[in-house]
Amino acid sequence: MAHAVTPFLMFEGSAEAAVNFYVTLFPGSKIERIERYGPDETGAEGSVKRADCTVAGQPLICIDSPVRHAFTFTPSVSLFVDCEGEAELDEAFARLSDGGSILMPPGNYGFSAKFAWVNDRFGVSWQLNLP
Helix, strand or coil, X not given: CCCCCCCEEEECCCHHHHHHHHCCCCCCCEEEEEEECCCCCCCCCCCEEEEEEEECCEEEEEEECCCCXXXXXXXXXXXXEECCCHHHHHHHHHHHHCCCEEEEXXXXXXXXXXXXXXXXXXXXXXXXXXX
């Protein structure tokens, strides 16, 4: 049986900036560890080989891929956040959409009190929900 299922986010050079940003979004978030590529390894020296963090209680793994790919993030997979209140949702939306793109602006779409969907500046998709 699997030990755990953890979202794994693959960046191309911006993993550290993303992790540093994500842990500022919600209380209880923190960086657990960052391992970097050293000289003569497959990734660029100093880039993120693996970063483990917790965002609002959810463990995430982030890396800087040493290989360039013809794909990146897609909104068909997103991080879904049930926010504590409207102020938390509004602040997260403002910060995540800064430099990103808005897929659904904050509003009442009939399935929750308030909802928003955004791609952040790193391309990661977030659904923010106020139940």
